[in-house]
Amino acid sequence: MLNFVSNPHTNGLDLAALGEMVEAIEKDASLAQAGFAVTTRWSGQTRSETVVESYSLGGKRIERQHRIVADEPCELLGTDSAPNPQELLMAAINACMTVGYVANASLRGIRLDSVEIRMNGTLDLRGFLGLSDDVPPGYENVDYDVIIKGDGTPEDFEEIHRAVMKTSPNYFNLSRPVRMNGTLHVG
Template identity: 75%
Template sequence: MLDTVKNAPVNGLDLQALGEVVEAIEADKSKAIVGFDVTTRWLGQTRSETIVEGFTLAGERIPRSHKIVADEPHELLGSDSAPNPQELLMAAFNACITVGYVAGAALKGITLDSLEIKTRGELDLRGFLGLSDSVPPGYQNVDYEVRIKGDGSAEDFAEIHETVMKTSPNYFNMSRPIKMNGSLRVG
């Protein structure tokens, strides 16, 4: 699969290390299982803070330490101190598919000059506010445009684009329903 693996990184990615990960997963599928979890706490008004303390890869807990802050703009009753949840959702989508485009180009030996993804969604607040049962609280459509430039051909980039749409976790997550298993604990 990775016949083009070279010692020099392409687009900042170590293709030899990627090849080793792929080989390990092909030899033992349990090494492919990765679990992510976060904890979010309300900080007042519409502000929240999410803590990332780690993730699990192949049954091993790997510690991390990151903080993600969210808030709403003044016009939506927040203090505008951070991106809102919808902007974070789009940012997470963009970041995920960015990895796919960069890795896809690197695997083809394509050096990227630039990559930009612009994403836009529009929702109707009547759904969120419970003013109409006929109005969904979320997006009906999300539009995104990928602008990519490098030493690959248009055909190479079209192939990478198709691969990203087939393999990106967040493209998958946003393009079809996910079963959400919620629970509530009071007190």
């Protein structure tokens, strides 16, 4: 169970609102269902644009509007007009884990000065290009460093780090296989 501290706005988070959300979900598990969806359209060469129009929380649709652009570097036949999909993947994982570090520190009453996550990975283009069945098209390993500063002890930060690895959705998504259920529609 989460331990809410007396400071209601640690690291900019409204802990009272978080506490209310936790209590509501404990009473009604259907409120815990958060659904996300995006639509990505090719916009020429290696560029694509993804639109976020809404998400659902507890069965209720919540409207929002965001656009995410992706492209490849010139050396990979793109125009380098935006981050590539691999960089966006790493950014999404880092952003998700950052939320976890901030939330876990806040719940413990630890004031943060900074959180930085540096992630890197190398993939072999022979897999993507279909040149070898022995080469996977994606990462076999991804390395990351977390640099965190605040008024917690090293033991506090180690506990927070373990909590993030246990509860971060995107850490989970990348560290374990996720079933991909695709359907092709030709039209």
